[in-house]
Amino acid sequence: MDIPILAPAALLVLWSLVMLFWMVATRFPAMAKSGMDLGKAPPGGRGSNLEGVLPDKVNWKAHNYTHLMEQPTLFYATVVILALAGAGHGMNLYLAWAYVIIRIIHSVWQATVNLVNVRFLLFVASTICLLIMAINALWVTLF
Numbered sequence: 001m002d003i004p005i006l007a008p009a010a011l012l013v014l015w016s017l018v019m020l021f022w023m024v025a026t027r028f029p030a031m032a033k034s035g036m037d038l039g040k041a042p043p044g045g046r047g048s049n050l051e052g053v054l055p056d057k058v059n060w061k062a063h064n065y066t067h068l069m070e071q072p073t074l075f076y077a078t079v080v081i082l083a084l085a086g087a088g089h090g091m092n093l094y095l096a097w098a099y100v101i102i103r104i105i106h107s108v109w110q111a112t113v114n115l116v117n118v119r120f121l122l123f124v125a126s127t128i129c130l131l132i133m134a135i136n137a138l139w140v141t142l143f
Helices: 003-033 056-068 072-084 090-112 116-142
Strands: none
Touching (some): 003 090, 056 090, 072 116
């Protein structure tokens, strides 16, 4: 098993938790400022209910946290396949690090500036890294 490729995945897990705490650290003060009382929230309320209630810049952190729960799940699976197949080195390792670094840049961009054209380019760049890794994972498991 190639353990080093698990390091970028571990970093992305930690980064996701950073985004969670950043989201909470901005949402709770914004909720208090708007006069919201969590104790009076209706049953079944969700974070999406805060759209249009809290400032957009506050919600951007939540949007990014949601994004980190979506496509990166494919990244984690791909990394585990490559690690178990003994192919978690060389180009696959570099691609894994590139994916994580780009996703972190994407997170910071979305949480602060959030110009969609730049965010989209970062998303495409990380997706290309993941696509090549996924093809390589399929290749090493078939042949």
